[in-house]
Amino acid sequence: xxxxxxxxxHVTVFEGDSVELRCNYSYGGSIYxxxxxxxxxxxxxxxxxxxxxxxxxxxxxxxxxxxxxSDSSFHLRKASVHWSDSAVYFCAVSALQGGRALxxxxxTTVSVSP
Amino acid sequence: NTKITQxxxxxxxxxxxxxxxxxxxxxxNAMYWYKQSAEKPPELMFLYNLKQLIRNETVxxxxxxxxxxxxxxxxxxSAVDPEDSAVYFCASSPRDNNERLFxxxxxxxxxx
Numbered sequence: 001x002x003x004x005x006x007x008x009x010h011v012t013v014f015e016g017d018s019v020e021l022r023c024n025y026s027y028g029g030s031i032y033x034x035x036x037x038x039x040x041x042x043x044x045x046x047x048x049x050x051x052x053x054x055x056x057x058x059x060x061x062x063x064x065x066x067x068x069x070s071d072s073s074f075h076l077r078k079a080s081v082h083w084s085d086s087a088v089y090f091c092a093v094s095a096l097q098g099g100r101a102l103x104x105x106x107x108t109t110v111s112v113s114p
Numbered sequence: 115n116t117k118i119t120q121x122x123x124x125x126x127x128x129x130x131x132x133x134x135x136x137x138x139x140x141x142x143n144a145m146y147w148y149k150q151s152a153e154k155p156p157e158l159m160f161l162y163n164l165k166q167l168i169r170n171e172t173v174x175x176x177x178x179x180x181x182x183x184x185x186x187x188x189x190x191x192s193a194v195d196p197e198d199s200a201v202y203f204c205a206s207s208p209r210d211n212n213e214r215l216f217x218x219x220x221x222x223x224x225x226x
Contacts, residue, residue: 032213043118043203043217044156051213090155101169102215104155 002027004093006105013081014113021076021108023091031093033074035065036104038088047089050074061085086112118218120204126224127194134189134221136204144210145187147179148203150220156203162187163210174198191223199225 004025013019025033034049048059055067065076074091091105118138125132138145144163148156160179161169167179174195180188187204201220207213 034214036215043205043219044215045217046214049214101158101161101171104157107155 002031002093002095002103004091004103004105006089006091006108008108009106010109010111012111012113015083016080018079019077019081019085019110021089021091021110023074023076023105024072025074025091025093026072027093027095029095031095033065033067034092034094034102035059035063035074035076036090036092038090038107040087044090047076081110081112083112083114086110118204118206118216120202120218120221122221123219124222124224126226127191128226129193131190131192132194133191134202134204134223136187136189136218138185138187138204138206138216138218140206140208140216141185142206142208142216143184144207145181145184146205146207146215147187147189148205148217149173149200150203151200159202160189161210168210194223194225196225199223 007022035047036044038044048057050057050067058064088107088109090107092102094102120136146161147159150156159173162181165181176192178190201222203220204218205215207215
């Protein structure tokens with residue numbers, strides 16, 4: 001069974017600050033890990049994904065994430081946040097085999113103050 | 115995102131029947147229905163790949179999906195229950211491996 005957990009329900013940062021959102025997963029097989037962003041009243045938008053290779057993956061709008069097999073983690077980072085980054089961020093895990101559900105974490109709400 | 119369109123945008127129902135519609139203009143093979151209750155992550159309801167239902171989650175039988183062609187997805191709801199109040203998202207991906215999903219803007223269902 002795949003599980004994914006996001007330990008921080010809410011994070012508040014100032015514009016220009018860096019931010020790291022934590023994601024930990026558990027699964028024994030080959031998986032995709034990904035991050036999605038959801039602005040209020042909108043659908044989810046894909047940010048980035050990892051399957052194999054370089055553990056640091058770059059996404060849109062300056063986001064990057066780092067995979068760690070030893071920690072079972074896939075944390076998301078941004079060096080300098082903008083007010084438009086205020087949103088809910090979901091980490092997701094999916095088994096590599098086709099037909100498997102994408103399992104989302106509970107989400108982290110990021111509030112960026114001016 | 116106008117590449118996946120959903121209708122209606124908002125829906126207020128008593129114990130009536132209604133259908134949600136979704137169309138994707140991305141040429142994707144896989145389409146999904148997700149339910150997102152308030153303050154919760156999206157949960158998969160149904161997955162179609164090349165018009166075939168290949169994963170049917172444990173959802174109440176009053177929800178019936180339909181995929182008339184590879185670009186369209188319907189969700190028929192009969193006799194809605196208050197617990198059905200949520201946002202229903204349609205999504206698509208090139209294949210059924212969940213590598214990257216594209217979401218519509220959702221249909222917000224409010225059950226009276």
